[in-house]
Amino acid sequence: MSTHDNTSHDLEVRDGHTAVDRFEDPGHPEHKPRLGDLDPKANKKAERQVLFLFGISVLGTIGFVIAYFALPPGETPESMRTSNLALGGALAFALLGIGTGAIHWAKALMNDHEKSEERHLQASDAETREAAVNALKDGADDSGISRRGALKGAVVTAVALFPVTIALPLIGNIGEDWDVSKLKHTMWKKGTKLARDPSGRPIKASDVTIGQVFHVIPEDLEEAEHPLDEKAKAVVLLVRLDPRDIKSEQGEGWSYDGIIAFSKICTHVGCPVALYEQQTHHLLCPCHQSTFDVADGARVVFGPAKRPLPQLPITVDAEGYLIAQSDFLEPVGPSFWEREK
Structure with missing residues (x-):
C-alpha cells in the first residue's frame, strides 16, 4: 500500500494501516436544555x-x-x-x-x-x-x-x-494562659516514681521481665492541676531488653539492667507510639507507620518521623522502685518544639 499525500488527504500509512493525521474540530455537542x-x-x-x-x-x-x-x-x-x-x-x-x-x-x-476560545498570547490588547x-x-x-x-x-x-x-x-482565648514554655516540660523530675497507666501503681524493677512492655505515667499525676494535660506530655513506654541487645542509648546510664523508657509521643505529629515488636525491638506508630528501634536509642528506621523518641533517664531507688533521674532532656512530641538541653 502506498502512502497517501498528507497535504491533500490528511492521511498516512503507519504500521501498514491508514491513519488519520489530523481531525476536524467536531465542535460542541448539541445543547440539551435542563x-x-x-x-x-x-x-x-x-x-x-x-x-x-x-x-x-x-x-x-x-x-x-x-x-x-x-x-x-x-x-x-x-x-x-x-x-x-x-x-x-x-x-x-x-x-x-x-x-x-x-x-x-x-x-x-x-x-x-x-x-470555548482560542488560546492567544498572555499579553492582550x-x-x-x-x-x-x-x-x-x-x-x-x-x-x-x-x-x-x-x-x-x-x-x-x-x-x-x-x-x-x-x-x-x-x-x-483572649486572656487565657499563653505561656507556651509550659508545653516544653513534663511532670517528670528527679525521684518521680514510674507507675502503671492507668492504675498509678509504682513499678519495681523486679516486676519487669525481658520482653515485657509497660505503659507508664508519673506516680503523682493525679495531684497535678490539669492531670489530662500533663499525662498527654508525660506518657512513657517502658521495655526490658536483654542488656546485650542494647546497641546504644541517648545518654550514659539512662537505663537500668536492660529496662529502658521512651516517650510514647511520636516525633512526627504526636500520635501514641505503642505497638512493640519483641523480635526486632521496633516500636511502630499506627498513624503514619514511623518505626523506632528501641535497642538503638529509639532512632527512626522507617517513616516520616525525623528524630528519635526522647529517652527518659531512669534508675531505681533504695526500695527497688523505678524512678526518673530527671525530666526529658529534649522536647517530646512533634519536631517543631525547641528547648535548650
Missing part, C-alpha cells in the same frame, strides 16, 4: 433548594456559636467528646451548606452552554481586555444574582457568618 430552562416552576424550585442549602449553612454557624458557649470542653473525656462532636457537627453543616449551595446554584440556575470584562459581566448576569435578591442575601449571609466559626475560638 428542566429549569423549560419550566419556570422547576426553575423556582431549584432557587428554593439553593436558598435552603445556604440556610443550612447559616444555621450551622449559629449552632457552632451556641455549642461553643453551651458545651465547653471541660476536664473529662466525656465533656471533651461532647464538645468536639457538637462543634464539629455544626462546622460541617456550615461548610456543607455553602459548598452544596454554590454547586447546585451553578448546575441548576447558571448558564450551562459550553463555550485593550480591546481583548474590554471583552474579558464584558464576559465577566455577562457571567454575573447568567448567575442571576442581580435578579434574585433572596439568593444574594442567602449567599452573602452564609459566607459572611462562616468566618465566625474560625474567629470565635481565637477571640474566646
